Amino acid sequence: MNAQQSNTISRRRFLGTAGFLATGLWLAPKNLFAFQEATSPVVTIINAAKTAKVTVTPLRKNISMLEGSGGNIAVLNGPEGKLMVDGGIGVSKANVLEALNSISANPVKFLINTHWHFDHTFGNEWLHGEGATIVAQDVTKKHLESTVRVDDWNYTFPPMPKAALPTMVYSKEHKMNFNGEAIHISTYKPSHTDGDSSVHFANADILHVADTFWNGYFPFVDYSTGGSIDGMIAASKQNIARAGKDTIVIPGHGPLGNKADLMEFHEMLVTVREKVASLKQAGKSLDEIIAAKPTEKYDAKYGGFVISGKMFTNLVYKGV
Template sequence: MKTTEDHMDRRQFLTSAGLLAATMIVAPRSLFAQNDSPVTKIIGEARKSAITATKLRGDLTLLEGSGGNIVLLSGKKGNLMVDAGIDVSKEKIKTKIASINNVPLLYLINTHWHFDHASGNQWIGREGAKIIAHQNTAKWLSRRTRVDDWNYTFPAAPKDAIPTSLFADGHQLDFEGHVIHLKHYTPAHTDSDIFVHFQAVDVLHVADTWWNGYYPFIDYNTGGNIHGMIKAAEQNIQMTSPSTLIVPGHGPVGKKADLIRYRDMLVSIERAVSKLKKSGMSLKEVVAARPTKKFDDKWGKFVIGPDFFTALVYKGIS
């Protein structure tokens, strides 16, 4: 099993996840063909990708290779997962968990509703685990939902996949000696985002409010916005200390200094795009002006390319 230090290598993450070449997006959604959604590409890569395990702290393990980052808490009587990954990875995830701690899966926490974090809910629910989430996660999973910027419409999830333990603001779970704090953000990546804090070992899963080393996706169809992403980044920084181990939705595990760099990037790009848009520039003109240029080498080489991210920020500025 890898260690946390091994996991800090960004290029290693890209290789293990198997997503770099297949999901590079460098243009606004309007330029996609109908059958060229990144959703179908990411699901295809998940079919092929191995599930890798990285030891975090105490009895926590990071699982990668099926969409978003998954955290497994290994207890004496049962396991708990934060996020379920993509359903096509079911057997690989089950095999990996059994190799780490072969006890029943008792709890699943969804950080938000998106397919790369929650489409594995059904098999987990069918195995008897209690699924905990913000109430908006259940809302979006329960209905047919269009995400324009992915050029994809999601069908309503099966009954077994819908979280049954819901909260509006915050929730606390005591499990196997851990006090686990769950808290809802104001709308950021979506309107269903939560963080999960394992207090005893100071490990914080902030999900898709942070993409470590990459431009993030923002889902405007289900409540997300650039200003909320900046606010969530600020909140994450305030919650953490230099010793906190922070799990992003995508990318390597990081520390507070990494979050600060991410926040600063978001703020700088939002200001640049806002200035151009408010001067009267169209989206096409703002994209051509390359307001993200100084950040592209570090942040623009994964799922969301510079032009696409510029379009997402532009959309959120009134």
């Protein structure tokens, strides 16, 4: 797939509901917007996911991308069954299952968690019930089996049930062969969280980089579990180094991408970080830095989803 082809794929919102996006609730830093636990953006997202349409985009070599239930999902299908990268939100089970069955009737044998966030792992329990072995980094498992508070979401996540926990765990990397595809799972240093992984389908040359790359959107940085803006920049460099000219890149959110999209995303991260850091070092307050609009150059392209330029400025400010 070339750049022109990837750019023709519609920019579907992962919840598929314009009304939800208009609320501007998801990922709003608590010092910009005040939430009660009952109206946390996590609750809003889960409720919207109950009816969100899940779409299937065939890629190559029996690999498809599913959009609509949380983060983007990759599915490798073949005679040995299906392997999924991320499982979306559990309340989307009916629509995710319908999408999976539209690919084939083969059962799901493996589910890889790229990181612990709910919009990528809340499908774990039901997919395990379907027969999937859950694969994840040890740090990801640690968060899933613990109580985790995310202040920027104003939400406390209780431990996941035992059936939702990974049983095949790795520390740095993991390799698999499934349906004739060589699969290489690699970790990042702390970036989006402290437990992010990418999944490379070597034969198909498809790279799922999860939430280390939001294609066309400002990303979330989860400081509550070890994320950092500098880590995001390092991860984006790692993604660029791994992508070739023909690599299809699956982001955590947004449309399919390629190496050029990764490079543009990296340039945005570096530029905003440098501007915010310079202003902060000059003694400017957060309000003054927001008023200076350090993201202005990128707002039209990256600010149309769940994180505005103001929100992203706040996240960068925390880490410089």
